[in-house]
Amino acid sequence: MSSTEEETLMILPKKKFKILNLFWIILFVVGLVVSTKVTKTSLGALFANFSQFADIFLQMLHPNWSYLGAVIPLILETIKMAILGTVIGSILAFVYSLLIARNIVKNKAVTGILRVIMNIIRTVPDLLLGAIFVAIVGIGPVAGILALAICTFGIVVKLFYEAIETIDPGPIEALTAVGANKLQIIVFAVLPQVMTYFISYCLYAFEINVRASTVLGYIGAGGIGLYLQETLQVFDYPKTGTIIIAIILVVVLIDYVSSKSREALMK
Amino acid sequence: MADSAVKPVIELKNVKKVYGKDVVGLKDINLTINKGEFVVIVGLSGAGKSTLLRSINRLIDITEGDILINGESITKAKGKELRMLRRNIGMIFQSFNLVKRSSVLRNVLTGRVGYYPTWKSTLNLFTKEDKQRAYDALQQVDLADKVYTRADELSGGQQQRVAIARVLTQDPDIILADEPTASLDPQTSRRVMQDLKMLNEKHGMTVVINLHSVELAQEFGKRVIGVRAGEIIYDGKMSETPKETFDQIYSGGDQDE
Ligand SMILES: Nc1ncnc2c1ncn2[C@@H]1O[C@H](COP(=O)(O)OP(=O)(O)O)[C@@H](O)[C@H]1O
Ligand SMILES: [Mg+2]
Numbered sequence: 001m002s003s004t005e006e007e008t009l010m011i012l013p014k015k016k017f018k019i020l021n022l023f024w025i026i027l028f029v030v031g032l033v034v035s036t037k038v039t040k041t042s043l044g045a046l047f048a049n050f051s052q053f054a055d056i057f058l059q060m061l062h063p064n065w066s067y068l069g070a071v072i073p074l075i076l077e078t079i080k081m082a083i084l085g086t087v088i089g090s091i092l093a094f095v096y097s098l099l100i101a102r103n104i105v106k107n108k109a110v111t112g113i114l115r116v117i118m119n120i121i122r123t124v125p126d127l128l129l130g131a132i133f134v135a136i137v138g139i140g141p142v143a144g145i146l147a148l149a150i151c152t153f154g155i156v157v158k159l160f161y162e163a164i165e166t167i168d169p170g171p172i173e174a175l176t177a178v179g180a181n182k183l184q185i186i187v188f189a190v191l192p193q194v195m196t197y198f199i200s201y202c203l204y205a206f207e208i209n210v211r212a213s214t215v216l217g218y219i220g221a222g223g224i225g226l227y228l229q230e231t232l233q234v235f236d237y238p239k240t241g242t243i244i245i246a247i248i249l250v251v252v253l254i255d256y257v258s259s260k261s262r263e264a265l266m267k
Numbered sequence: 268m269a270d271s272a273v274k275p276v277i278e279l280k281n282v283k284k285v286y287g288k289d290v291v292g293l294k295d296i297n298l299t300i301n302k303g304e305f306v307v308i309v310g311l312s313g314a315g316k317s318t319l320l321r322s323i324n325r326l327i328d329i330t331e332g333d334i335l336i337n338g339e340s341i342t343k344a345k346g347k348e349l350r351m352l353r354r355n356i357g358m359i360f361q362s363f364n365l366v367k368r369s370s371v372l373r374n375v376l377t378g379r380v381g382y383y384p385t386w387k388s389t390l391n392l393f394t395k396e397d398k399q400r401a402y403d404a405l406q407q408v409d410l411a412d413k414v415y416t417r418a419d420e421l422s423g424g425q426q427q428r429v430a431i432a433r434v435l436t437q438d439p440d441i442i443l444a445d446e447p448t449a450s451l452d453p454q455t456s457r458r459v460m461q462d463l464k465m466l467n468e469k470h471g472m473t474v475v476i477n478l479h480s481v482e483l484a485q486e487f488g489k490r491v492i493g494v495r496a497g498e499i500i501y502d503g504k505m506s507e508t509p510k511e512t513f514d515q516i517y518s519g520g521d522q523d524e
Contacts (some may be wrong), residue, residue, distance in 0.1 A: 100291065168367070174358070175366055177353060177357075177358040178358075179350040179351065180380045184389070192368050193367075
């Protein structure tokens with residue numbers, strides 16, 4: 001008995017990587033020390049102010065529920081911004097993706113230029129976009145919607161054009177042979193193969209937009225972020241707590257519904 | 268040849284195809300196919316059969332020469348003119364090329380797309396007659412009970428018959444089939460060949476098939492064209508073609524023509 005046990009133990013391959021793990025830990029610690037030195041951050045301050053942090057946190061844990069009446073309309077505005085931004089951005093991304101997919105547009109110059117433009121748009125962060133649009137169209141939700149639309153565009157266009165480029169080329173060939181024109185080929189051979197992906201990517205962008213839209217108000221681009229900034233400025237942490245809890249609830253709920261829908265789509 | 272009742276539907280004139288810089292697809296092909304013929308093209312893999320077939324409906328652009336469909340040059344045709352010529356040429360593929368996520372009916376209806384303006388077809392405004400036509404076509408290939416099934420739920424043989432129903436709905440004068448049975452088992456292959464024979468005999472369509480199987484070629488073909496290294500090395504009636512000719516066509520080029 002014991003000998004066979006020993007044998008199986010001997011067969012069992014030894015767990016490797018122990019040394020590697022140690023290496024990662026050392027690298028992490030060294031990295032932390034070096035980076036605080038270089039950026040002149042004081043790790044001590046983080047702990048010294050801990051009591052203050054705990055105090056704020058405690059205040060937030062006692063939210064001011066009477067404030068909820070003021071929060072809800074703005075939460076709704078935030079969601080509306082996210083929806084509109086998603087819809088506008090997705091429509092733009094839909095058309096643009098078809099123009100940069102190399103199995104649809106054969107002209108490499110056209111797709112190349114449009115892709116460079118796409119990549120430039122994709123590098124601009126959402127808060128910067130918000131600030132730019134506040135400067136252009138003024139304070140309010142329109143700026144937020146435009147910023148979210150561009151963000152959505154950036155997310156959806158990349159995923160969607162890549163999905164288009166990986167479709168089965170057979171139906172395109174068949175439709176070409178039947179005498180279909182470009183648009184008919186897209187409608188009958190391309191879209192049936194990628195529409196579920198497109199919807200899934202839009203939902204994914206929507207999830208990101210709901211989160212992003214909650215902070216856009218901070219820079220005056222509409223939505224709940226405005227109150228977040230106001231209450232923080234006057235140190236009214238119970239109200240801040242109310243807002244944060246409301247945001248978390250909405251984000252979790254929308255994330256859940258959206259990701260379940262995406263799962264159902266991909267079945 | 269001089270028979271005035273015989274009408275050429277496909278004419279290849281000094282057709283040459285070079286892929287890239289120096290890969291020869293076709294060398295100086297001259298070929299006339301008349302109305303109502305049932306032609307099988309045989310040859311080794313890489314001989315140029317697909318290139319020849321795909322040149323006819325211009326899925327491939329040829330390098331030199333001219334191809335006429337019912338006397339009209341498809342080589343020179345552009346835009347709508349080209350689409351009109353293609354509408355009159357049906358094609359069957361080895362890999363069926365159905366839209367897998369769409370229903371059988373929708374796949375069959377795509378055969379009619381060339382007859383509609385873009386907006387009408389895009390909005391799925393197919394006429395009652397065309398829907399009936401599609402359903403009739405499905406009945407002819409014994410798939411009437413699968414109208415609303417998703418294409419990818421069918422077996423390979425059934426998918427190929429949906430493709431045949433699509434061509435039947437398209438109602439062209441010419442059918443090109445590029446190894447239509449290569450991914451099917453022998454029994455299903457014969458069924459598909461019988462359906463193609465039906466298109467030829469019952470609907471008077473001119474059929475040109477690339478075939479890998481000599482048995483199927485001998486059983487169904489009326490005219491045989493042997494291709495090797497981009498050239499036509501044999502062209503004759505099936506009834507007058509001895510078995511040795513096939514051996515020569517498939518001999519891999521170690522024998523002279
Ligand atoms: N898209 C292509 N690019 C380059 N060479 C090709 C291409 N398609 C076919 N060829 C070449 O052309 C020749 C004929 O191919 P093909 O017509 O597919 O033969 P078959 O259908 O008889 O097997 C082969 O040498 C093949 O490698
Ligand atoms: Mg081939």
